[in-house]
Amino acid sequence: MAPLVVMTEYDEERHKVAVEEMERRCEVGQRGKPSLVTDYLGDPICRVRQFPIHVMLVAEYGGEKEIIGVIRGCIKTVTRGNSVYVKLAYILGLRVSPTHRRFGIGTKLVEHLEEWCKKKGAKYAYMATDCTNEPSINLFTNKCGYTKFRTPTMLVQPVHAHYKPISSGIAIVRLPTRIALSIYQKIFANSEFYPNDIDLILANKLNLGTFMALPKKYLSKWDPKNGILPQSFAILSVWNTKEVFKLQVKGMSPLTQACCVGSRLLDAWMPWLRLPSFPDVFRQFGVYFLYGLYMEGKYASRLMKSLCRFVHNMARDDSRCGAIVTEVGQRDPVREVVPHWKKFSWAEDLWCIKNLVEANKQDGIAKRCIPSDWITSRSSASMIFVDPRDF
Template sequence: MGKEQSRVVVREYDENTDLEKAEALEKSCAVGSLSVDLMGDPLARIRQSPSFHMLVAEIGYERKEIVGMIRGSIKTVTCGNIAPFHRLQDGGVSPESTKLAFVSGLRVSPFYRRVGIGLKLVQRLEEWFRRNGAVYAYVQTESDNDASVKLFTDKCGYSKFRTPTFLVNPVFNHRVTISRRVTIIRLAPSEAEILYRSRFSSTEFFPSDIGTILNNKLSLGTFLAVPRGEYSTGSWPESWAVLSVWNSKEVYRLQVRGTSRFKRTLAKTTRLVDGALPFLKIPSFPDVFRPFSMHFLYGIGGEGPRAAEMVEALCSHAHNLARKCGCAVVAAEVASCEPLRLGIPHWKVLSPEDLWCLKRLRHDRDGRDWTTSPPGLSIFVDPREI
């Protein structure tokens, strides 16, 4: 083991020479119930970020083999409840922000595991984070992925920080009916940015470059829901909700593996019936047993006694948009205590519990420590990191 590990070289990923080997490694690691196909670009999921980096672990002398890889990105976000906030001249408050790094895409070849390659990749990526001014680093993983959780919490010094839920809803063959009590308005990116900054800039993980996200070609639009007849009065309604749609279809595809033939046949039957008799509006199980794509709903928020109803109408609109685009599912990720999650349709069998782990890379100003802060009701989930 020691000899194999000593021959491992960690270096920066080279798009011109490493693409084929990186794709092969990605496929060799797809041994779980859910595999990911990155559409031929290992950097696709972080390339939209303002600052990104990718490393590979290489072994061998004359015939070199890539046996591990990792991706990372850096952005500025709101850190949530580590008040006091800075006071503004008009008497308001400015939420505290920090430079946050994101760890993703850690892969190690099944033939070279348990020799420290994953740890080496994380440590080298953290060196790049520190050189580029990141104060914190975080990683998203499934709560039941014991190997990943142990690596980051036991060996890399990360703390279990937040436990959001990844809510997944199938896209049916039939259109979903949108409540007649609700009016849905498409916002221009500039209008959406004003709304997000004015209403959600103090939400934990809110990105300072929200305008870049909303103007990204993968962002399919931002939609505002209000009670019918109230928006035209010119005053802001008591109840409202907003969300944006991200086209993950252009970045990666997913596939569920290891399901029995009986369950696949049963799922296919529901799709056939739904397709033949769409007026019955039978909930059909999507074909997730072959490579499929999804739309991701982000920036979910709202206020008022009917906010959950507004969110449900927006999710119905997003479902119909995903159906038109040929997606199998729509998904959203929200905080475990998010009050609006009641309005987000999802199937529990498809919706895993997530775990976000956070690490302080250097001391923040004034000695504040985000890793020990209590969770808020909501988090802002960046679609570039899903």
């Protein structure tokens, strides 16, 4: 009799060491090519731990219960636009051991996680992947019945050795959590994926604050307690992902590494040149994730750029923060304003979605169910709220 593959929930005492070892094998890139390695800082379930409802499933193989695959998932309630809330599952962190691929392990992990999500009341499930990740896209769209849904833009800005100047005519204000919550409720009420537990996100220890930029001439006239927003302002929040996981680039040539070191030295010695130095990504580094980005008014673009510079300077004072990252909708006006390096950003991150309630199977192959609901609709709002816990 062939050894069986059993799906079970992650148990830290039994599975931690084996899961970490399997994921290290999965992180190894192609020989001679650079790869980005993720270190979960000794907590394989850290990426979903911030959600009240979360799980990690592991695939055990044979009598020795070898770990050959993992998948993570969480449940949250979000808007699908126009203040309509739905219960949504987010699927992430799917890994299958290189020696056990092409045997349907990934499909089984997704199916078992979907069943878990449905039992928790989720109506929809979605996942995010790089638009060039053909194996992942094929698995979810061809085998698991997901539909390509939204294509937000990922923007990455390395942290330089010098500080970025901020105009003397612009004020940067750190908002109290209560005020930040009130503003977000107003500006994101009709956007997609806005979570109903935004209060927990803003109060989380990983949240470094919510900041607003406005012209100083408006500062004395603006009273945040009356609920009226300034005539022109920009707002964003900062999430400290480096306390959850760290990244490291491996496989780069010695010449490339030397060039990066040289750029940092030159930037540090002659900061007035404002050279775009390259951070030390060949050691472990963390990132700040920007979320809740919004701007309006006559000076909106200048104010958002100033906010991003302010966060860059925060990161500059954090020795282990190597980059600032954000993700926004393709039609979001802030997309054209946020500073980033095109080489490290990508215009289309792919989100795929599935209706768990109406999806069905026929002859063992998952069929897409195309109801006249969220999946087939085009959002009237230009903004997508990207939950920092998803990153």
